[in-house]
C-alpha cells in the first residue's frame with residue numbers, strides 16, 4: 001500500500017460523472033453477472049471482449065465483423081436478447097463456445113459501467129472468481145483507486161458492495177487501509193459483517209431473487225466461488241483482454 005493515494009467505492013453507474021474517474025485506476029464490479037461472465041470468458045480462451053452501452057452499438061459492430069470469429073452476447077433485464085448467440089450466463093461461456101472468439105457484450109448495467117469508465121487511466125474487471133489477482137494488481141498502483149459497483153439501474157447491489165469490501169480488506173491485509181474514503185469505509189464495514197459466508201448472503205440479495213425467478217440458482221452458485229482463476233481482465237482501446245496474457 002506504500003504507493004496508494006486514495007481508495008474509494010462508487011455505488012452505482014449513475015452515482016458519478018465521467019470526469020471524476022479521469023487519471024484513476026478503476027475496477028468494475030458486477031458480480032451478478034457481467035463481470036463474472038467476462039472473467040470466465042477470458043479464462044476460457046476468448047480472445048477479447050468488446051463492451052457496448054446498448055443494442056444499437058452492439059448491432060453496428062456486429063454488422064461490420066466476420067461472424068465466424070465474433071459472438072454477440074448479452075441480456076436485457078436478465079433475459080438473453082433475441083437473435084444473440086449467448087446471453088449473460090457465465091456457465092455458457094465454455095472453452096468450446098468462446099475459445100478464440102471476440103465477444104461483443106451488451107448488458108443492462110455492467111457493460112454500461114465499463115463504457116462510462118472508459119476515459120480513466122487503468123480499468124480492470126473484478127469478480128469473486130478472480131479477487132486475489134485483482135488485489136495483486138491494485139497493490140502496485142500509483143493512481144487513486146475507485147471500485148465501481150455497477151449496481152442495478154441506479155440502485156446499489158449488495159453483492160457488488162460485498163466484493164468491493166472484500167478487495168479493500170485484502171488490500172489492507174485484513175484492516176481498513178488508511179487512505180480509504182467514505183465509500184471504501186462503508187464497503188469494508190459491510191464485508192466485515194457479512195464476508196464470512198459470501199454464498200449465503202449473495203443468495204439473499206435483491207438481484208439473486210430476480211435471477212432465481214428467471215433462471216434458477218446455478219449462475220448464482222457459480223459467481224460466488226472465490227479465486228478459481230488468476231485471470232486479470234483489462235480494458236484497453238475499447239477491448240477487454242487478459243493483462244496477464246494467458247491466451
Ligand code: 3SL
Pocket residue numbers: 030032033034035075077078079088107108109110111150211
Ligand atoms: O446488469 C448487468 O450487467 C447484468 O449482469 C445483469 S444480469 O445478471 O444478467 O441480469
